[in-house]
Amino acid sequence: MKFAQSSRLFSLSRETARSIAEEAARLEAAGHRVMRLDTGDPFPFGFEPPAELIRDIAETLTSSAGYTPTKGLLSAREAVVRYHCARGVPGIDVEHVFLGNGASELITIAMTALLDERDEVLVPAPDFPVWTDAVNVNGGRAVHYRCDESSDWYPDIADIAAKVTARTRAIVIINPNNPTGAVYPPEVLTGILDIAREHNLIVCSDEIYDKILFDDAVHVTTASLAPDLLCLTFNGLSKAYRCAGFRAGWLAVSGPTDHAVSYLDGLTTVAGLRRCANAPAQQAIRIALEADRSGHDLTLPAGLLQDQRDRAWAALNSIPGVSCVKPRGALYAFPKIDLNVYPIRDDEQFVLDLLLQEKIHLVPGTGLSWPEPDHVRIVTLPSAEELETTIDSIGGFLATYRQ
Ligand SMILES: Cc1ncc(COP(=O)(O)O)c(C=O)c1O
Incomplete structure (x- = not known):
């Protein structure tokens, strides 16, 4: 057998x-x-990760041996709320922040909680392939929209609009982008958000490279342009804080949530399947984001x-x-x-x-x-x-x- x-x-x-x-x-x-x-x-x-970060995490190890709440340590989630508030997304409920073993885990959790068989999610081409796979392994269908090389790799808005169907549930934006390195100006984001608005799509914005910017590039967080849409922002410490092995990521849900009570409940249910994210990495999130607020650039x-x-x-x-x-x-x-x-x-x-x-x-x-x-x-x-x-x-x- x-x-x-x-x-x-x-x-x-x-x-x-x-x-x-x-x-x-x-x-x-x-x-x-x-x-x-x-x-x-x-x-x-x-x-290497900043020495201050390692030192402070080491100090928390003796108190990190137990499980944490499924969504994550409250102090770390509060730090995430402040991080987004400082970027123009006020009013995120700390109960709508989820900490995970890297952004990758949260991408999978978000798709497991959302999708029914043959539901569609608009994903960029090219993409960071965890998005495509997380949709497909959950019975959904990743439908790829084109990013246009001749326009600085910006998403092709007409192509996105043409690919929306009655089964489309969400659209994924990766900004700054892996693999193209594109950083989207507000008008490109607004074009995508108009489509999400028209078709009631959830917006998934993967912003893990938000602090790795060159020349005069400015990162605008998608959620700041979409206070009226349900927006899932994914981020973490793997890149800018140089500690991918710690597996420290977060998902912040913003926008109106009254019509998303069931989905938020589903996120908590799926997150509970792995009990909680590893606790020292949650401490790392709190420490890294608090250092940022106090003017220490650890990136x-x-x-x-x-x-x-x-x-x-x-x-x-x-x-x-x-x-x-x-x-x-x-x-x-x-x-x-x-x-x-x-x-x-x-x-x-x-x-x-x-x-x-x-x-x-x-x-x-x-x-x-x-x-x-x-x-x-x-x-x-x-x-x-x-x-x-x-x-x-x-x-x-x-x-x-x-x-
Ligand atoms: C766009 C994008 N999102 C998410 C991730 C995953 O990050 P994490 O280490 O937090 O799982 C990566 C890693 O390469 C990435 O490129």
């Missing part, structure tokens, strides 16, 4: 990423140094990241047949490879070949819900020099693919 996995998992997109990651691990086990540009985790690239040094972004972007654009929109935030570049110059039919195979030959690990665009095999995602966390050398090697490898 065989034990097969649930057929619900067949719809998930994670297989590609996993087989490439397994190959990378095999190469490393065989003694090769692999340039891992596949995961947006600052820590392995020398961005990533944006200047260094900006230099890396600049140099990676310039190096990518210097490869013939490769073009890259300048990222305005987050930790990635998402260059386009001209398929008339490089006849790549399968970007997964291309990424695998690059890994085997050059020991460079990227993510194929199709693994991020992009429909064509003409993009890859590169993490811009290594030093500028390492990025330039690596991108040079990618250019050399691409030359072997030339028509």
Whole structure:
């Protein structure tokens, strides 16, 4: 007798990423140094969490051994409420804040609590694939709307409008965006919110990169433009505070909630299935957000990241047949490879070949819900020099693919 996995998992997109990651691990086990540009985790690239944060969390460990309330520690949830209030979203009820083991867990909880079979959720293409998978594994259907590379990767409002159906329940916005690095101006957000308003959609705004901004980019939190809509804002400490391994995230529900009593109750029920998020990470949220209020900047040094972004972007654009929109935030570049110059039919195979030959690990665009095999995602966390050398090697490898 065989034990097969649930057929619900067949719809998930994670297989590609996993087989490439397994190959990378095999190469490393065989003694090769692999340039891992596949995961947006600052820590392995020398961005250590702030010492003050570690020290203060360590002090709370002796009192963190018990379960916490399912939604999370009240003091940490209060810190989240103040964080959003300072960003123009006043009046969030602390009972509508949920702490989780990373934003990823809360994305899954939010979708489990929301979806019935064949319900649809509008998700950006390209995307951070946990969104697509969280919808699909819960019996829903992720319907992808196009982000437009020729308009700084902003969401195509007409495409969104065309994809709303009677089954659409929610729309996902990722801003600043993984993988494109786009930061949306208020008018783009307003265009999306008008559609949500017209069709009674829940707005899910993933803002985990809200503090990783370059040049003069300004992040506007979606909920501040939508006080009349039910808005779920996702955030956490993994990126700006450099502690992805702590698994510290939050979900703040804002807007009118009288007509969402059942959904909020469902969120609490699903969150209760894992009893609570890990307690030291909840303390980390309180400490990080309180430090922010007192003027201590514990976030990533944006200047260094900006230099890396600049140099990676310039190096990518210097490869013939490769073009890259300048990222305005987050930790990635998402260059386009001209398929008339490089006849790549399968970007997964291309990424695998690059890994085997050059020991460079990227993510194929199709693994991020992009429909064509003409993009890859590169993490811009290594030093500028390492990025330039690596991108040079990618250019050399691409030359072997030339028509
Ligand atoms: C857009 C986006 N949202 C959420 C996450 C998940 O973050 P967490 O570590 O809090 O689960 C990531 C991680 O890469 C991300 O890129």
